[in-house]
Amino acid sequence: MTRKHRRLVIVLVGLLLVGGAAALVLMALRENIIFFHAPSDIAADPPAAGRAIRLGGIVEEGSLERQADGLTVRFRVSDFAHAIPVVYKGILPDLFREGQGVVAEGAMGEDGLFQASEVLAKHDENYMPPEVADALKKAGRWQHYKDGAGGDGAGEESSY
Amino acid sequence: MIAELGHFALTLALVVAVVQGIVPLLGAWRGRPNWMAVAEPAALLQLALVAGAFGALTIAYVTSDFTVANVVRNSHSAKPMLYKVAGVWGNHEGSMLLWVLILAIYGSAVALFGGNLPPTLKARVLSVQAWIAVGFLSFSLFTSNPFERVFPAPLDGRDLNPLLQDPGLAIHPPMLYLGYVGFSMAFSFAVAALIEGRVDAAWARWVRPWTLVAWCFLGAGIALGSWWAYYELGWGGWWFWDPVENVSFMPWLSGTALLHSAIVVERRGALKAWTILLAIVTFSLSLIGTFIVRSGLLTSVHAFATDPERGLFILALLTITIGGSLLLYAWRAPTLKGGGLFAPVSREGGLMLNNLLLSVACGTVFIGTMSPLFLEAFGHKISVGVPYYNITFVPIIGPLVAVMAVGPFLAWKRADLAGVLSRLKFVGLVSFLAGLGVYLLAGGGGVLAAVALTLALWLFLGTLLEWSDRVKLLRARPAESWRRIKGLPRAAHGMTLAHLGLAVAIAGMVGAAFWKQESIALLRPGESLTLGGYEFLLEGVSEARGPNYMAQRGRFRVTRDGELVALLSPEKRVYPVQNMPTTEAAILSTPLRDLYTVIGDPDGTGAYTVRIYIEPLVPWLWFGAGLMVLGGLVSLSDRRLRVGAPARRPVASRKVARA
Numbered sequence A: 001m002t003r004k005h006r007r008l009v010i011v012l013v014g015l016l017l018v019g020g021a022a023a024l025v026l027m028a029l030r031e032n033i034i035f036f037h038a039p040s041d042i043a044a045d046p047p048a049a050g051r052a053i054r055l056g057g058i059v060e061e062g063s064l065e066r067q068a069d070g071l072t073v074r075f076r077v078s079d080f081a082h083a084i085p086v087v088y089k090g091i092l093p094d095l096f097r098e099g100q101g102v103v104a105e106g107a108m109g110e111d112g113l114f115q116a117s118e119v120l121a122k123h124d125e126n127y128m129p130p131e132v133a134d135a136l137k138k139a140g141r142w143q144h145y146k147d148g149a150g151g152d153g154a155g156e157e158s159s160y
Numbered sequence B: 001m002i003a004e005l006g007h008f009a010l011t012l013a014l015v016v017a018v019v020q021g022i023v024p025l026l027g028a029w030r031g032r033p034n035w036m037a038v039a040e041p042a043a044l045l046q047l048a049l050v051a052g053a054f055g056a057l058t059i060a061y062v063t064s065d066f067t068v069a070n071v072v073r074n075s076h077s078a079k080p081m082l083y084k085v086a087g088v089w090g091n092h093e094g095s096m097l098l099w100v101l102i103l104a105i106y107g108s109a110v111a112l113f114g115g116n117l118p119p120t121l122k123a124r125v126l127s128v129q130a131w132i133a134v135g136f137l138s139f140s141l142f143t144s145n146p147f148e149r150v151f152p153a154p155l156d157g158r159d160l161n162p163l164l165q166d167p168g169l170a171i172h173p174p175m176l177y178l179g180y181v182g183f184s185m186a187f188s189f190a191v192a193a194l195i196e197g198r199v200d201a202a203w204a205r206w207v208r209p210w211t212l213v214a215w216c217f218l219g220a221g222i223a224l225g226s227w228w229a230y231y232e233l234g235w236g237g238w239w240f241w242d243p244v245e246n247v248s249f250m251p252w253l254s255g256t257a258l259l260h261s262a263i264v265v266e267r268r269g270a271l272k273a274w275t276i277l278l279a280i281v282t283f284s285l286s287l288i289g290t291f292i293v294r295s296g297l298l299t300s301v302h303a304f305a306t307d308p309e310r311g312l313f314i315l316a317l318l319t320i321t322i323g324g325s326l327l328l329y330a331w332r333a334p335t336l337k338g339g340g341l342f343a344p345v346s347r348e349g350g351l352m353l354n355n356l357l358l359s360v361a362c363g364t365v366f367i368g369t370m371s372p373l374f375l376e377a378f379g380h381k382i383s384v385g386v387p388y389y390n391i392t393f394v395p396i397i398g399p400l401v402a403v404m405a406v407g408p409f410l411a412w413k414r415a416d417l418a419g420v421l422s423r424l425k426f427v428g429l430v431s432f433l434a435g436l437g438v439y440l441l442a443g444g445g446g447v448l449a450a451v452a453l454t455l456a457l458w459l460f461l462g463t464l465l466e467w468s469d470r471v472k473l474l475r476a477r478p479a480e481s482w483r484r485i486k487g488l489p490r491a492a493h494g495m496t497l498a499h500l501g502l503a504v505a506i507a508g509m510v511g512a513a514f515w516k517q518e519s520i521a522l523l524r525p526g527e528s529l530t531l532g533g534y535e536f537l538l539e540g541v542s543e544a545r546g547p548n549y550m551a552q553r554g555r556f557r558v559t560r561d562g563e564l565v566a567l568l569s570p571e572k573r574v575y576p577v578q579n580m581p582t583t584e585a586a587i588l589s590t591p592l593r594d595l596y597t598v599i600g601d602p603d604g605t606g607a608y609t610v611r612i613y614i615e616p617l618v619p620w621l622w623f624g625a626g627l628m629v630l631g632g633l634v635s636l637s638d639r640r641l642r643v644g645a646p647a648r649r650p651v652a653s654r655k656v657a658r659a
Helices: A003-032 A039-044 A130-138 A142-148 B002-030 B039-062 B069-074 B081-089 B092-113 B119-143 B167-196 B201-232 B243-268 B272-291 B308-335 B347-377 B386-409 B417-441 B446-470 B478-487 B490-515 B618-636 B650-658
Strands: A033-037 A053-059 A072-078 A083-089 A101-108 A114-120 B382-384 B517-523 B528-531 B534-545 B550-560 B563-568 B571-575 B580-584 B586-589 B593-602 B608-616
Touching: A003 A033, A003 B347, A003 B386, A033 A039, A039 A053, A039 A083, A053 A083, A083 A101, B002 B039, B002 B092, B002 B119, B039 B069, B039 B081, B039 B092, B039 B119, B069 B092, B081 B092, B081 B167, B092 B119, B092 B167, B119 B167, B119 B308, B167 B201, B167 B243, B167 B272, B167 B308, B201 B243, B201 B272, B201 B580, B201 B618, B243 B272, B243 B347, B272 B308, B272 B347, B347 B382, B347 B386, B386 B417, B386 B446, B386 B490, B417 B446, B446 B490, B490 B608, B490 B618, B517 B528, B528 B608, B534 B593, B534 B608, B550 B593, B563 B586, B563 B593, B571 B593, B580 B593, B593 B618
Parallel strands: A033 A053, A083 A114
Antiparallel strands: A033 B382, A053 A072, A053 A101, A072 A083, A101 A114, B517 B608, B528 B534, B534 B550, B550 B563, B550 B571, B571 B580, B586 B593, B593 B608
């Protein structure tokens, strides 16, 4: 086995592996990329029902209600321009609060209700998911959130 | 006063680092021994100064000196002492200081124990280390000074994030950093070797122990972090493919590849350029691991700093370090002479395949972790879900585990694959039957779980077989076997332990992934819930009080067939200073499964949301990780790898080069 021969074998095995992995990666990325949507995005261009997305915004004040089974919760995620109703079954993260930023993963149902499979926890009181901050800025409501500490008047603005 | 002393010491350390980065390098170039000799005392002085600064910050924390802004932001007088100390590195500025301190410790370890290094190599290694220190000391001083004062001083601090107030997490960052920064040694040796234009067996023998040290710490750090996430976050999961987990996992993967490729350099003189590249890549990934999450570029729990100035500084540092070393590599690597020849089926070939698979696996994690960052540049906000990693990472690691059992049987240069496989056929048969049994008997797992367990058992038994063959277990007299066990190099025992550890850990992962049971319910005191044959009776919920928190403590009486198994007390805590609730799960670990209980919020009518998990084999995960780290440590105690022991023997290296 000469040096050249060995190199050829190594390169071939390497190419095979890298090629296989690249195919896997492309396939996986096509199916498992989860796009982030703000409530306004969904209002403007509703994503296909059942397609996994992330929804981020502020939990609207006074919108949290617990269903009779005690486990299912409903709330509305708002960017102060639009609000999307969300339903979720399970324990909410420790730092889930009305008037605070939240990111929910799940899919839109046929009925316009966002079925959350996961509600993402923040790990810090003051931490605002950057996507949510951007979404608020885009909706022109960032200052509104900062000034009002996320609270005032969120309810009357929902236009969903 | 103490804070100013700390600040001053840190500034002096930067000056010393600049000197250490220039003078020995020039000395090595011009052949001036007295210039090269500057490196050693400079490295020790740098350690003393950085340690002084670190000590000053620690004193400020321990004495709750609220004139220091950093202490105000991250400490509180009522916090237990352990977390006052841990608070030093529980924030951006302090953790940078810890990073630099560990860098200085490694640097002075070379100065102290590198007695046998050729003087030019030693001078260059220490200079490269000093340049890294210059970069991060200036980052610390100019953008993240931990010693800033506040005036007027507040009465009390704002406390440390309660999630971080946990013994596991108190030692998690130092472990992780000892790992990350430990790879700086491999990096410095690689860059120094590129400057010298020479890599030989002795070089590999110096690099391996450092890599091994870093690998052990990083592994322990990752395992600790995962364990923390498991019991502290209350979700019953131990790995979420979160960016911050991924960035610590990537250097571990490439570091594992580096450990194995360095063996080929040491024993056969081959794969030199590749090994150098791996060393550079591993440390680059460590840097990315420490800083990308910090810079706020990736959404993560650990994003301390979202200050754009810091982000730019970090980006510049990463570009210079990674880009510069890769340029140097492109320029100098072709001058490295190729090593011994080997057939594709050989120990070298096996280790090469290991490297390929690990690198490709690392690449898929990299793409998954970084693609949100790249796509954001085009205006898309995305995240990459767990299924991505299941589809890409797992199919690459599967074959790796399959060949891992075979690799150690292969002879150097040219191996007889048919012969090796025939020795393994019994192991293969047993593993296959066991997998089949799992598939048929234990419902719910499906084919994937059975295949994964087959692979784990195959690796476990194959590794045991290789070890017992080498010591002639049961085939020679016990005394003879014992003599062989003692005679076998420690590194061989270490390899066996680490490979066994991986097999055990895989079994744990499979158990948790496929047979986990979960139940969420609303319980009133006196009501119970049955899951997996266990009955969980909520006896009551009471108020409890800790040093800096209040808690609601649930009491679960867990029984199986009427017999008491355990009393578990999960808590829901509130830390008033930050007004932050945390969940404290109560877990009973048994050899086969964990019983995991969480108590949630009351519903207002006297009932509580509770969550129960039954997590099969999870304890094996921690045990397996422990075995792997132990394997690394045992290997480290090998005489051949003892730091500084090997002298460069020109005869040996020439022989390898000619072979």
